Amino acid sequence: MLKIGVxxxxxxxxxxxxxxxxxxGVSPLSVKKKEDFADLDGLILPGGxxxxxxxxxxxxxxxxxxxxxxxxxxxxxxxxxGMILLAKEVDGEDSHLNLMDISVKRNGYGNQLASFKTMEVxxxxxxxxxxxxxxxxxxxxxxxxxxxxxxxxDSKIVAAEQNNLLATSFHPExxxxxxxxxxxxxxxxxxxxxxxxxxx
Ligand code: GLN
Numbered sequence: 001m002l003k004i005g006v007x008x009x010x011x012x013x014x015x016x017x018x019x020x021x022x023x024x025g026v027s028p029l030s031v032k033k034k035e036d037f038a039d040l041d042g043l044i045l046p047g048g049x050x051x052x053x054x055x056x057x058x059x060x061x062x063x064x065x066x067x068x069x070x071x072x073x074x075x076x077x078x079x080x081x082g083m084i085l086l087a088k089e090v091d092g093e094d095s096h097l098n099l100m101d102i103s104v105k106r107n108g109y110g111n112q113l114a115s116f117k118t119m120e121v122x123x124x125x126x127x128x129x130x131x132x133x134x135x136x137x138x139x140x141x142x143x144x145x146x147x148x149x150x151x152x153x154d155s156k157i158v159a160a161e162q163n164n165l166l167a168t169s170f171h172p173e174x175x176x177x178x179x180x181x182x183x184x185x186x187x188x189x190x191x192x193x194x195x196x197x198x199x200x
Contacts, residue, residue: 002188004042005031007066009056011048011081015173019181020044026185037065042075042188045082047135047171050106053081054096063097070099075164075191077184083167084138091141100165101144108139108156108169117175122151122159126179132158132170139169164191 006016008030020028031037043066045053057063070076076099078086085096089103109116115136119129140157143149150159158169166187172180 001025001027002041002185002192003027003029003039004044004185004188005029005037005040006044006046007053007062007082008032009048009060010052012046012079012171012173015171016044016046016079016181019173019178020185022178023182023185032060034060034062034065037062037069040069040074041192042077042184043069044184045076045078045085046173047080047082050081050084050090050096050138053085054094057085057096067097067099070097070165073164073191073195075166075184075188077166077168077187079168079171079173080135080137083140083169086165086167087140089142100160100162100167101147102140102157102160102162102167103142104138105141106138107136108141109134109137111136118153120151120153122180124148124150124161125159125183126177130172130177130179131175132172133174134158134170135174137169140167 017028020026086100087102087104088098091105117133147162
């Protein structure tokens with residue numbers, strides 16, 4: 001079983017766990033204490049409120065743990081506020097985990113009323129259109145060359161990948177479609193195969 005943790009300090013934890021629960025071969029775990037992170041195969045940083053999440057990461061003393069795992073190649077996926085946590089630059093504010101070479105604009109689409117749902121194809125993730133839910137969403141306004149853009153909507157980057165790191169502005173855990181979760185699970189599987197090859 002693949003152990004995929006969902007950081008459970010605040011935000012959309014239950015929704016991610018519920019999606020992971022529907023994928024065969026995955027054991028979803030809610031992770032909060034340092035020791036919970038010990039044998040994870042993958043980690044999801046959920047949406048919520050990034051300032052609060054950043055403070056809680058400090059209070060629970062989890063920043064170094066997550067940074068260390070990321071540097072050792074653990075696949076980590078940040079959705080919405082989780083993407084803000086991953087970013088190296090947060091539009092005029094202090095960044096949090098400083099892991100991904102992206103610059104993000106918080107609340108880039110405006111306030112809660114500017115939340116919306118749309119249908120899009122994300123070629124690397126799903127050939128069919130899938131529902132994308134944006135809630136007070138950030139977008140990526142700059143990426144380095146080593147970041148692969150997965151989806152751009154109206155000149156705003158809303159999904160990107162950099163090696164073991166995946167970021168989405170939107171909330172696949174709130175849509176009735178498992179494609180992005182399945183994509184992340186496949187990424188976790190691939191990283192374990194790579195690790196085995198290196199160990200041999
Ligand atoms: N606007 C929130 C923030 O800046 C993110 C919103 C979300 O995760 N749905 O942290």
